[in-house]
Amino acid sequence: METGHRWSVRWWIRLAGIAAVLILLGQQFSTIGFVDRGEMAASEVPLGWTTIGAFALLVVLLMFRPYIEVRTDGQVVLQGPIQRHIFHREQVKDVRPTEWGLRFTLEDGSQTTSIVCHNTWSRKEPRWMDVAQVVTGRRPSLEDRDSR
Numbered sequence: 001m002e003t004g005h006r007w008s009v010r011w012w013i014r015l016a017g018i019a020a021v022l023i024l025l026g027q028q029f030s031t032i033g034f035v036d037r038g039e040m041a042a043s044e045v046p047l048g049w050t051t052i053g054a055f056a057l058l059v060v061l062l063m064f065r066p067y068i069e070v071r072t073d074g075q076v077v078l079q080g081p082i083q084r085h086i087f088h089r090e091q092v093k094d095v096r097p098t099e100w101g102l103r104f105t106l107e108d109g110s111q112t113t114s115i116v117c118h119n120t121w122s123r124k125e126p127r128w129m130d131v132a133q134v135v136t137g138r139r140p141s142l143e144d145r146d147s148r
Contacts (some may be wrong), residue, residue: 005134006069007097007116007127009062017059024052052068068102068116070134083110095132095140101126104135 028048034040061081069077070089078085087106094105097119105111117128125142133139 004070004072005130006067007131008067009064009116014063017063021052021056021059023050024055025049028052037132062115065115066116068114068131070131076104076135080115092135095128095135097126097128102131 018028028045031040031048032043035042035045065079065081065101067077069079071077074089076087076089076092091106091108092104093107094103096103096105097117098113099119101113101115102117103111103113117126117131119128122124129140129142
């Protein structure tokens with residue numbers, strides 16, 4: 001059985017987040033030019049920096065921090081934007097995708113969700129199936145996605 005795997009937010013989603021921050025930075029420098037010419041209020045500049053800072057923090061927390069890791073000792077680590085959940089793969093009863101992420105149901109009935117994989121369309125088999133196979137030891141079918 002395979003172990004020692006890690007899944008993160010896809011590279012193109014991260015790239016889109018970085019591009020959005022860069023676009024906001026360009027807009028901020030445009031705003032500074034308008035303020036220098038007296039066409040906008042000076043209060044727009046600190047408001048813009050605050051907005052860019054808050055958005056950049058969201059990009060980091062939502063796109064660069066989350067991951068799913070299955071360690072060689074069988075521990076499953078779900079790192080979210082803020083919280084981290086660690087449990088053993090033998091405790092996992094079910095793994096199913098939702099619109100909010102990949103839901104792990106444990107034997108005690110508790111559930112936790114990772115935002116790394118979602119119930120979305122894919123040309124090939126979606127990534128959540130790889131995660132489910134490594135965690136549970138069995139490959140789910142595509143019909144499992146829709147039976148929630």
